[in-house]
Amino acid sequence: MQQTFKHKWLIPAVLLFSAGLFISSCQKKFNEPPVTGAADVVANISIKDIKARYTSGAPVAITDDAIIEGVVSCDDRSGNYYQQIAIQDSTGGVLLRLAGSNHYNNYPVGRKLFVKLKGLYLGQYNGTLQFGGGVDTPYLNQGGVTLLASNLQDLHIIKGALNQPLVPKVVTVSQLTTTLQDKYVSTLIKLVGYEFSGADRSKNYADDGFSGNRIIQDCSNLSANKITLRTSNYSNFATLPVPQGNGEILAVYSYFGSTKQLTIRDTTDVRFTGTRCPTATGDGQISLGSTSPFLINFNTIGTAGLPAGVYVKQDANAGYIGNEATVYNVNFNTGTAWNQTSLGFKNFASATGLTATSTSTDQTNSVNRALGARQTGTSSTGGDPGFAFAFQLANTTGKTNLQLEFLLQSLDASGTTVGRTTTWRVDYGIGDSPVNFTTVTTTPATLSTTFGPGNFANTPVTVNFGTALNNISQKVWIRIVALSSTSGGGNRPSTGIDDVKFSWN
Numbered sequence: 001m002q003q004t005f006k007h008k009w010l011i012p013a014v015l016l017f018s019a020g021l022f023i024s025s026c027q028k029k030f031n032e033p034p035v036t037g038a039a040d041v042v043a044n045i046s047i048k049d050i051k052a053r054y055t056s057g058a059p060v061a062i063t064d065d066a067i068i069e070g071v072v073s074c075d076d077r078s079g080n081y082y083q084q085i086a087i088q089d090s091t092g093g094v095l096l097r098l099a100g101s102n103h104y105n106n107y108p109v110g111r112k113l114f115v116k117l118k119g120l121y122l123g124q125y126n127g128t129l130q131f132g133g134g135v136d137t138p139y140l141n142q143g144g145v146t147l148l149a150s151n152l153q154d155l156h157i158i159k160g161a162l163n164q165p166l167v168p169k170v171v172t173v174s175q176l177t178t179t180l181q182d183k184y185v186s187t188l189i190k191l192v193g194y195e196f197s198g199a200d201r202s203k204n205y206a207d208d209g210f211s212g213n214r215i216i217q218d219c220s221n222l223s224a225n226k227i228t229l230r231t232s233n234y235s236n237f238a239t240l241p242v243p244q245g246n247g248e249i250l251a252v253y254s255y256f257g258s259t260k261q262l263t264i265r266d267t268t269d270v271r272f273t274g275t276r277c278p279t280a281t282g283d284g285q286i287s288l289g290s291t292s293p294f295l296i297n298f299n300t301i302g303t304a305g306l307p308a309g310v311y312v313k314q315d316a317n318a319g320y321i322g323n324e325a326t327v328y329n330v331n332f333n334t335g336t337a338w339n340q341t342s343l344g345f346k347n348f349a350s351a352t353g354l355t356a357t358s359t360s361t362d363q364t365n366s367v368n369r370a371l372g373a374r375q376t377g378t379s380s381t382g383g384d385p386g387f388a389f390a391f392q393l394a395n396t397t398g399k400t401n402l403q404l405e406f407l408l409q410s411l412d413a414s415g416t417t418v419g420r421t422t423t424w425r426v427d428y429g430i431g432d433s434p435v436n437f438t439t440v441t442t443t444p445a446t447l448s449t450t451f452g453p454g455n456f457a458n459t460p461v462t463v464n465f466g467t468a469l470n471n472i473s474q475k476v477w478i479r480i481v482a483l484s485s486t487s488g489g490g491n492r493p494s495t496g497i498d499d500v501k502f503s504w505n
Contacts, residue, residue, distance in 0.1 A: 059123030093186030112160030284308030348372035356456035419451030419490035
């Protein structure tokens with residue numbers, strides 16, 4: 001009986017005790033704050049100051065209790081980063097090299113992290129500073145560091161709050177440097193007014209089996225304001241075509257040796273939806289379509305640049321299409337007077353509707369534009385001979401008896417004496433980069449433009465290719481080209497072309 005009594009007393013007691021534990025456990029969970037980093041973890045050094053400890057050579061071991069905090073600016077969600085993430089604070093950014101994959105599950109873009117650096121190593125990879133778990137011995141003198149092992153990551157990286165503000169700095173390419181302590185390296189930046197170069201517009205973000213290096217540039221200075229966009233061929237957008245317009249791009253900046261480069265998180269960082277620069281860089285192809293004729297005028301050259309498939313070349317010869325040509329004032333967004341004597345291709349007023357004595361104001365106000373050119377000097381300086389107006393047809397599949405018509409304009413009738421004469425011809429080549437060009441007969445048979453009074457002209461030209469370009473499945477280049485030096489003495493003429501028309505059966 002006593003034993004039975006004991007059991008009867010024990011059962012309620014156990015139940016009461018268990019219930020207390022359950023209530024206590026629930027109460028503890030209810031009171032716990034969300035995971036935002038342990039309360040005792042506080043950054044005691046900025047990213048800028050910790051980066052200053054490395055200057056060159058072997059990686060630097062962090063032996064003190066240095067702690068940084070930063071917001072993740074780039075993770076590995078898209079595959080464009082691999083075994084690394086970038087974090088930044090208000091003073092700069094740095095990479096963390098991490099073994100494993102899918103780090104975005106723990107360290108997504110926008111999450112604040114606290115990094116206990118004691119026991120880690122600060123080094124570099126061709127200029128970009130990074131923390132790793134050890135010294136990469138084969139690359140000791142280059143600052144190589146190894147990945148931080150997976151089992152050590154939680155000891156060094158404390159997860160903080162999610163969705164922290166990450167505002168990109170609006171910069172210019174000239175503000176970005178290739179120095180170890182550059183404040184923009186491994187941080188999110190924004191470039192405004194950029195677009196993919198003409199040479200890269202037909203490409204995907206990356207190459208088949210290789211990472212892609214694509215050039216983006218702005219309108220103001222093509223040679224100076226350009227930078228490489230680097231994309232891993234393992235990224236989930238590697239095979240997507242690059243966007244065709246102009247706009248802004250968000251990206252994480254880095255450099256490799258002397259090459260400035262950008263990395264995007266995904267394609268939403270590239271917002272190229274506006275009108276492209278009116279630049280000299282030809283791009284694209286002319287697709288003749290199913291309805292003849294195909295017409296090209298140059299009335300929008302000041303806002304849209306060269307029409308697709310139209311190129312300007314210099315240094316052309318009988319076996320070479322030519323190099324990208326000089327364009328006066330870098331691009332075509334400003335109209336140029338006929339008597340402007342500098343070298344280059346230009347945005348001229350068309351001779352149609354104007355006269356030899358039309359003023360510069362009349363020319364500026366004219367909405368009828370022509371693609372113009374003025375040679376100077378000799379071929380060694382990119383001028384005389386070798387200028388070409390070139391057209392790239394995608395193909396002539398299903399088309400016969402191709403014919404070209406255009407207006408050849410001799411524009412500069414200023415001065416009191418006659419100057420030089422430029423002789424032009426029309427020829428064609430087949431393929432991406434033809435090494436053989438065939439000259440064709442034109443009407444009129446001689447095509448020339450001459451400087452000076454009495455030589456203002458707006459000449460209709462017709463070119464019949466006969467059967468030579470029937471049903472060609474490859475690219476076809478057709479050019480109006482000056483392959484011989486100008487004749488005579490004095491000034492060279494300003495030449496324009498307008499109202500180009502391709503027709504066929």
